[in-house]
Amino acid sequence: MPSGFFDHEQTPALLVLEDGRSFRGVSFGATGETFGEAVFSTGMSGYQETLTDPSYHRQVVVATAPHIGNTGWNDEDDESARIWVAGYVVRDLSRVRSNWRSNRSLDDELRNQGVVGIAELDTRALTRHLRERGAMRVGISTEELDPGKLLAKVLQAPVMAGSDLIADVTVEVEEVVEPVGEKRFTVAAIDLGIKDMTPTRMAQRGIEVHVLPATAGIDQVRELAPDGVFFSNGPGDPATADAPVQLLQGVLDEGIPYFGICFGNQLFGRALGFGTYKLKYGHRGINQPVKDLRTGRVEITAQNHGFAVDAPLDAATATRWGNARVSHICLNDDVVEGLELTDDEDNLLAFSVQYHPEAAAGPHDSAYLFDRFVEVMQRRREGRAAPVDDVHPSPEQEN
Structure with missing residues (x-):
């Protein structure tokens, strides 16, 4: 045959x-x-x-x-x-x-x-x-x-709730993905189960990506003097990932721009003081509709998650770093699909989404989020604020 x-x-x-x-x-x-x-x-x-x-x-x-x-x-x-x-x-x-x-x-x-x-x-x-x-x-x-x-x-197999699986999927030692063309920024990417396309998307924007083990601490991040920190997707229950949450809080304490996806969104929620919970059957596929609450823009997204952040959809929450709010929701069930942290002047400090903007395989509606990360890092380098209106362009501006 x-x-x-x-x-x-x-x-x-x-x-x-x-x-x-x-x-x-x-x-x-x-x-x-x-x-x-x-x-x-x-x-x-x-x-x-x-x-x-x-x-x-x-x-x-x-x-x-x-x-x-x-x-x-x-x-x-x-x-x-x-x-x-x-x-x-x-x-x-x-x-x-x-x-x-x-x-x-x-x-x-x-x-x-x-x-x-x-x-x-x-x-x-x-x-x-x-x-x-x-x-x-x-x-x-x-x-x-x-x-x-x-x-x-x-019935003898372990359940997913309470499972700590990060150590099974993270890199053992630091790996570097070189930028395409001229180097513009350095990003420390914490590997919680990262997909290869994610550092590729950043490298295409002139970012030198240092993929670090999930065990990395704030001192290891400081040594890189990064322009930004990224937390990847990954498996397991976010409630078990205490060490990465502690690292993320240290990143926020130092004012380093942060971008997280999927598991990185759930850990951002924990770092901001929100809880997480297990969804009944989760969101998995490349056709999940998500709404940006600031612009009303709807994106068709790639997703794979069984846990979500428990945060209020209609109010900001004060934290020691600024105001945290839900930025995106799933149109199928109103599950939190994004978070953002802003200062009192509504300048963006950090953000995350529950879906996969690297989108392999597709769709590519959310690729602009990597550009948003670049914009926040560039503004911080120049000592300028990053107003949310500038990094949440209207659909007309994006077209």
Whole structure:
């Protein structure tokens, strides 16, 4: 059978959720057993970027798009050095790959990296179940096909709430991404599970990016004399990340411009005094609508998070650094999608968003946020304030 064809048709596989619901399908990728948190992603494309996103560490991803694998796998679109998902669930696995950059199949790559997949099950019914009951633990197996026995193993797996996973995904030593063209700024990027495209987007704007381990302290940041500090996306429960929150508070104490995304938004919320909580089933995909509360502009965004910040949507909160307020909300459910910190004159000091402006794979509505970070750093360097109206341009100004 030619490479790229689905060649595990005769290997049965079983999926069991922690509430006892089970689905039978067939194996693809690696055979064996895997356990994690069952979540669904609504993106119709970009599965390679999804599977290699460290934010999905210890999660079993259900693809809501019915046909997966048609573009195969290439060597350009990985967002990290490996696949991070604990397992992958699809309805129809493409029997052929038809993209000019593809050099192997999705099936081949999952098998090569030891990632268990299951196909030919009703992902629509599974997604509806997770929407109604919430994200939950799950197991996939080609070895144990008795639902009751596999359920017993699922119930022994750790839950996501309370999980501290940053150490599993962060770099061990500092890495430097050189700027494209002339160097304009230096940024200390704290790696909580960073995607490769994020420092790339900053480097394209003349930023020398120092990717630091999540264990970095304020002294290590000071040594770089950065123009700004960035906190990345990442997996796990933000309530467990006390050390990065302490570092961020030190950054704010020193008046260094801050930009955070996803996990970095949740930790910014904690640093400002807000709490975090687990969403019922989270936001995952590349089609999530977000509204900028200052301009009314709506962005279609890429997201992957199961936790959110608990902050008031209609009032500013005084902190020792200035006034904190919600800047963006999700139009599906009013979940906090962004925070900003301003001084008494409404000048922007720090900001974060719950989504992924690096947007690999797409959409690119939010790429301007990197330019906003550049603007805040430039104004600080020049000793000028950064009025919010200047860094929140109207839709007419952006066009």
